[in-house]
Amino acid sequence: MLLVSTNRSASSRGRWLAFGGALVVSAGMLYAQGTEPHCCVKKVAATAPIAAPAPSPQPAPAAVPVAGPPRIASAAEVQSLAADAPAAAQSFQFALPTGVAPESGLQVKTIWAARAISLLFPQIATIGGYRQDALRWHPSGLAIDVMIPDHTSPEGIELGDQIAGYALANAKRWGIDHVIWRQKIYPGIGKPSWTANMGNETANHYDHVHIATDGGGYPTGHEIYYIGSMTPTPPA
Template identity: 50%
Template sequence: MGRHSFAKMRRRPRLAVVAGVITAATLFVVGADSYPQVRDAVACCDVAAAPQPPPPAVNLMAAQPPAPSIPPVLPQGRAPETGLQVDTILAARAVSAEFPEILTIGGVRSDSLKWHPHGLAIDVMIPSARSAAGIDLGDKVLAYVMANAERFGLEHAIWRQTIYRPNGSKNVMSDRGSDTANHYDHVHIATAGGGYPQEGQVYLR
């Protein structure tokens, strides 16, 4: 083999090495130029999330059901309550509270019928009972009692010589000779009684 042939063979590896170095350098330079571009692309598109509003506050008091209202207690009215049964006391107190112009209510007394002696009836005395204002007041007391018949345990009511019952019936009574006996000056209210009150008995409106 001549020297020229050997020299050619020796030059080829150098060319390969040089080409390899140039390729690596080119990749390095290109790679070095590409990395900032990638970072910039990420940076330009990395948008911070918008701040979210805090959740609405929960009103614990509003979420709770309202406390049940307690009806006010009825104070003692115009009627003396000794010997009266609970239904009768309730009727007497309620009428007193509803009609403050009523000044007198009779309770237990002697009678040939059971109602007053056993605490089952009261007599709501009507001021100026023969006047137009008195008749109107008596009518209103009667209407109030009839509207609350179930609540009072009403047996009957008597006003101006007529007896009224919770079922809606009414009957004119015979003449007994006087305004009081004929119930022209008071509304008579008779109840089922409900028994005698216990100590600390409470009556609600």
């Protein structure tokens, strides 16, 4: 099997992961600030004057009411607020950078999958793409081979499991046709089955996860790839 490796600075992918994490943290901070009790409630409670008795025998004036603790919103109120929130505030989209897979000869959904896997699994240093083969998947730009480091170790097997599972979880979005990992083929929708023994660990997919899509056509150069969506042309 001929694979093309593209090295990329781990710090570059780290910055993208840190950026995504920062967005989530920022959103959490904004939510926490939004749920803080209003400042003025605290001040009224702390400085409300205490009524003094009148010097005459007449009844003393009523005490100034003191603000109590803020009321906790009901579940129905919270759901109503969430429903009214602008959609843009709930989505932190950013374009996926080019990953470690060489994209020449790949179709758009295959590129999309390769970029997402490169970003979310920085342990991956090599992803094979277009190549000549007896089957149509690689020559047609429909498949990538995600090479698993230390693939015989428990950590390597777990990493391969995660990547295969992630691809299958996005089967509808990426148009996954099938995934092959550790001599078992998983259709995008349906039950897995064992593959024939091809005689070595590479042919039996023990050292890499093979991911095949339905392609979506060859890129025009104007595509923008996100984690959850893809646009065929730049926005106006």
